[in-house]
Amino acid sequence: MRDFARSDSPAVQAQLDRLAALSVPQGRLGLDTIRALLSRLGDPHLSLPPVFHVAGTNGKGSVCAFLRAMLEADGKRVHVTTSPHLVRYNERIRVADELVADERLGDLLGEVLDAGEDLAPSFFEVTIAAAFAEFARVPADACVVEVGLGGRFDATNVLPAPAACGIAALGIDHERFLLAPEEGTPEVPLARIAFEKAGIAKEGCSLVTLSYPPAAELEIERAAMTHGAPLAMRGRDWSSSATGTALHYADRHGELVLPLPSLPGAHQAQNAALAVAMLRHQDRLSVSRDAIAQGIRAARWPARLQRLAPGPLTGDRVIWLDGGHNPSAGEALARHFAGERLHLVVGMLEAKDPAALTAPLRDNIASIAVVPVPGHDWHPASAFGPRATAADDVPQALAALPDDGLPVLVSGSLYLAGEVLRLNEELPT
Structure with a gap:
């Protein structure tokens, strides 16, 4: 299966055709290819504004939408990369609050594809390299980056020191990749999923999570300790609950009474709370309470209820x-x-x-x-x-x-x- 994309722009479509022709890396694991590709582009991932890096089985895209809305409500310019796209490839790369324009996208993809022609990168590796290259070029105040698949070996996991890393809800998905037998990894399926997601943890960067079954929590705790990442887990370091009229959030900094999300579904209150926790467990950017509340109401995330x-x-x-x-x-x-x-x-x-x-x-x-x-x-x-x-x-x-x-x-x-x-x-x- 390939992640096909179509564009009404001939210049963009020419590059998307090149993307579609890339081979799918069968069994290739690791970050060597994306690092080599980024090196040829001048290592743009080392020059990004503060990054919020989000993994998870379900809800990670919604968490990204809440983060973006909260940051924008505070007057900040925000870069965002999420996947997959729904209608247009441009949705994957949002540059300073706007989807990347066709006029720029064709040149951007061409630059990345030319740079990595002999590296055999994947569709997603090219996409992430293109996003990071553009994010480093255009000034902004923050980046929101969604993990594509898993975490440990995901192309986004080259980020050296995010402002905060987050893990949304865990579940069983992408079993062929995330549960493939590997020596030294957990045997319990949900624990293995947690192990893979927690691979985004970085030294000195807060790892902010929901609460999970004990086996999954244990793997996240181990990852945080191994990487030297301060752990902020729901139920221990922060809490949230939704009533019929409000979202109640509390951590060591105090309590917030916030509006319920406009996004349908009771689970969106949990996703919004994780976004709040990520903002409050980092010290690279400040975001006001009013902006947090406004962002919860303003967030939109297509095709999710x-x-x-x-x-x-x-x-x-x-x-x-x-x-x-x-x-x-x-x-x-x-x-x-x-x-x-x-x-x-x-x-x-x-x-x-x-x-x-x-x-x-x-x-x-x-x-x-x-x-x-x-x-x-x-x-x-x-x-x-x-x-x-x-x-x-x-x-x-x-x-x-x-x-x-x-x-x-x-x-x-x-x-x-x-x-x-x-x-x-x-x-x-």
Whole structure:
């Protein structure tokens, strides 16, 4: 599977075609290639403004969105790199509060691809090198960097001294990579996931985390001690809870009563609290309480429990969009739709488990329509049980639904979510 991208700009598309032609590194682990590539570009990762580095199985993108919104609310210029993109590759590189422009992106990717032509870098390594190169070129006050996969061997893990590192919710995902047998690593699956994520810890840089089952917490504690990273774990060093009207946060600096996030889903209060904790457990930047509160309200994160706006795809129907595809995401969806019947339109990559969604949502599902994930290998309808029907695409699946007033949830893949946003003309900005 490759992370295909398309652009309306011929100059950008020429470079995206070069990206798509890169070989996928089968079994290659380590940071040697990204370090060599960055060296040829002048080591831009060594010249970045204060960085907030975020790992996790679920929620890390939302944490990045909250961090960005809080920092921007404080008047700061912020660079952000997240993945994957939903509609346009440009979404991966936000430069000083704006998505990188096509006019710049073509030249930027060309520069990086030319520099690493003989290194055989991956799609993601080129993307991160391009982001860091541009971040070092354009002045800003802060960087928010989302880990792509895992942490220990992720291309973003070349960052030498982030202002703070954060770990969001943990779950089982990307098993082929993160649970591959390796001597000296934990055998318990969730502990191994924690081990990989905690690989972003750096000496002297706060490692800010949620609370986890004991085996996972033990691995995070070990990583913090090994790397000399001050550990700030929820339940020990900071706390948070959400009531019906407010998010309550407390740490050694004091207590905050904050608004609830505008992002739907009870889990977003936890993600917002982790962002708050990351800001309050570092000393490189100051962010006011008012900016923290404003950022919690202002944060937006497309395709994560997003209610689609009226558009070409939705018509008058209530349609929710979520890119969730693992058991933790399925459980979060089930909590959000508790007691509510819905039609599920699902497209899921072949490497994922259909039961991750259908099991938690079994009491909610009125019907299941299975669609392809454009450009990828995907599960057929038979993988989702005898009730599932097949459709050629999302518009066909929606057209076949009864006019019964039930909401629709489109889920299973962020790649599918990007196609839905494109069809409904809701491009992330």
